[in-house]
Amino acid sequence: xxxxxxxxxxxxxxxxxxxxxxAPGDRLSTEVELMARYGCARMTVNKALSALSAAGLVDRxxxxxxxxxxxxxxxxxxDVPDLPQEVTARGQTYAFRLIERRVRxxxxxxxxxxxxxxxxxxxxxxxxxxxxLPLAVEQRCVSLAVVPAIEHASFAEEPPGTWLLRNIPWxxxxxxxxxxxADARNAVLxxxxxxxxxxxxxxxxxxxxxxxxxxxxxFRAGAYDLWARFRTEDAAGRQTT
Amino acid sequence: xxxxxxxxxxxxxxxxxxxxxxAPGDRLSTEVELMARYGCARMTVNKALSALSAAGLVDRxxxxxxxxxxxxxxxxxxDVPDLPQEVTARGQTYAFRLIERRVRxxxxxxxxxxxxxxxxxxxxxxxxxxxxLPLAVEQRCVSLAVVPAIEHASFAEEPPGTWLLRNIPWxxxxxxxxxxxADARNAVLxxxxxxxxxxxxxxxxxxxxxxxxxxxxxFRAGAYDLWARFRTEDAAGRQTT
DNA sequence: TAGTGGTCTAGACCACAGC
DNA sequence: CTGTGGTCTAGACCACTAG
Numbered sequence: 001x002x003x004x005x006x007x008x009x010x011x012x013x014x015x016x017x018x019x020x021x022x023a024p025g026d027r028l029s030t031e032v033e034l035m036a037r038y039g040c041a042r043m044t045v046n047k048a049l050s051a052l053s054a055a056g057l058v059d060r061x062x063x064x065x066x067x068x069x070x071x072x073x074x075x076x077x078x079d080v081p082d083l084p085q086e087v088t089a090r091g092q093t094y095a096f097r098l099i100e101r102r103v104r105x106x107x108x109x110x111x112x113x114x115x116x117x118x119x120x121x122x123x124x125x126x127x128x129x130x131x132x133l134p135l136a137v138e139q140r141c142v143s144l145a146v147v148p149a150i151e152h153a154s155f156a157e158e159p160p161g162t163w164l165l166r167n168i169p170w171x172x173x174x175x176x177x178x179x180x181x182a183d184a185r186n187a188v189l190x191x192x193x194x195x196x197x198x199x200x201x202x203x204x205x206x207x208x209x210x211x212x213x214x215x216x217x218x219f220r221a222g223a224y225d226l227w228a229r230f231r232t233e234d235a236a237g238r239q240t241t
Numbered sequence: 242x243x244x245x246x247x248x249x250x251x252x253x254x255x256x257x258x259x260x261x262x263x264a265p266g267d268r269l270s271t272e273v274e275l276m277a278r279y280g281c282a283r284m285t286v287n288k289a290l291s292a293l294s295a296a297g298l299v300d301r302x303x304x305x306x307x308x309x310x311x312x313x314x315x316x317x318x319x320d321v322p323d324l325p326q327e328v329t330a331r332g333q334t335y336a337f338r339l340i341e342r343r344v345r346x347x348x349x350x351x352x353x354x355x356x357x358x359x360x361x362x363x364x365x366x367x368x369x370x371x372x373x374l375p376l377a378v379e380q381r382c383v384s385l386a387v388v389p390a391i392e393h394a395s396f397a398e399e400p401p402g403t404w405l406l407r408n409i410p411w412x413x414x415x416x417x418x419x420x421x422x423a424d425a426r427n428a429v430l431x432x433x434x435x436x437x438x439x440x441x442x443x444x445x446x447x448x449x450x451x452x453x454x455x456x457x458x459x460f461r462a463g464a465y466d467l468w469a470r471f472r473t474e475d476a477a478g479r480q481t482t
Numbered sequence: 483t484a485g486t487g488g489t490c491t492a493g494a495c496c497a498c499a500g501c
Numbered sequence: 502c503t504g505t506g507g508t509c510t511a512g513a514c515c516a517c518t519a520g
Contacts, residue, residue, distance in 0.1 A: 063518040078319035177467040179420040179440035197438035199420035226418040304499040
């Protein structure tokens with residue numbers, strides 16, 4: 001038996017759903033029935049059905065049974081790019097040029113996208129470069145109350161985003177993606193015409209109840225694309241053995 | 242006991258990781274130790290640790306033990322918008338205006354973004370409208386070999402994307418997001434100036450080995466933003482009870 | 483109220499990788 | 502070699518809810 005039994009049971013049912021043999025709303029066999037069919041214990045069947053439920057392929061209701069869920073998968077996995085890594089992976093040399101760096105105290109920014117709560121805040125503006133060509137402009141606020149160590153970090157070696165990724169685990173994050181026209185400052189920094197299309201990525205990050213950082217990155221059009229993928233296997237927690 | 246025990250064990254360890262008490266690379270207690278600490282069976286502990294492993298918070302190695310995973314996940318959950326639903330949720334009226342619809346056979350498009358394999362293919366061009374204002378231009382190819390029923394669908398009631406979402410489960414999808422300048426055709430259809438910034442979303446979808454559909458949506462800047470979120474609880478499969 | 487899933491137990495054998 | 506996680510068993514009790 002090269003494949004675990006609960007994995008085979010899960011795979012059998014998943015195949016039925018994806019091939020259309022099992023239509024949305026259809027009732028699956030009960031755990032007791034599957035137990036008899038595969039000649040195994042109930043825990044084994046339960047593990048398979050729980051995985052399908054976690055993946056959203058199956059809806060389980062007490063007393064009623066397990067049902068094929070309506071195709072509702074509106075979610076994909078979005079890669080959060082680590083720019084130095086992405087750039088070097090493309091065979092280019094990465095650099096971060098710091099434009100501004102200051103510490104302010106507790107003032108409201110007036111812009112909800114950059115609010116990281118009360119206390120001392122580190123504000124950074126910089127440019128990501130690939131082979132010395134500007135790739136993106138980054139504006140960032142970091143709460144020094146949550147991340148005091150970053151006040152003394154030099155961003156010569158790595159940009160603030162990478163520093164944070166390496167040092168601060170986060171529990172919650174929110175990303176907003178839009179297309180905008182370049183304003184005067186971004187046009188200069190990115191070497192593009194004013195009103196040229198830019199990809200704007202806003203991200204806010206929490207650690208528990210505390211806001212860690214808020215960042216806005218504006219990419220030159222064509223300089224970098226975002227990718228997202230979805231695989232049923234990922235959602236079902238299948239091992240990539 | 243309002244909370245399942247395996248959930249409490251998982252929560253305890255997760256809290257330790259996120260608070261920094263458990264640093265990346267630290268070794269967790271073994272299943273046997275946790276079993277003794279919580280006074281429960283090994284299966285219960287295993288369920289908690291498996292969930293943390295699936296969430297990417299913990300790395301488990303045979304003979305070595307369980308360790309706090311070092312770099313945090315670089316991935317978030319991207320909402321795949323169902324435009325009619327999004328638009329009506331904003332209190333606007335949604336409509337889809339069909340511009341082109343034709344069936345071609347097996348020819349190569351020359352554009353990899355729209356390749357859905359051999360056989361008969363339905364090609365659609367249309368505009369998504371919110372309160373009669375153009376929101377996005379959509380170009381789509383659908384493989385009629387995989388989805389024959391769509392050949393006779395009228396898109397008066399719902400756009401092809403929604404039709405597919407309701408009728409065809411998919412196993413794998415890939416999305417690419419970029420900012421572009423409007424070409425002549427899109428400028429006319431969206432009522433914007435040529436070269437105005439647009440948010441372009443390309444998506445290809447598979448069902449098993451077969452390519453189901455390939456779509457390109459170009460949104461007016463500011464008309465619609467993409468959102469992505471991440472919560473540790475989601476990844477750990479915690480129920481939202 | 484009876485059937486279903488949710489959870490848990492106290493064992494067990496095995497594969498695997500560090501020691 | 503030995504400890505670890507991966508898997509599985511044959512039971513059990515409970516909560517919930519649809520019939």
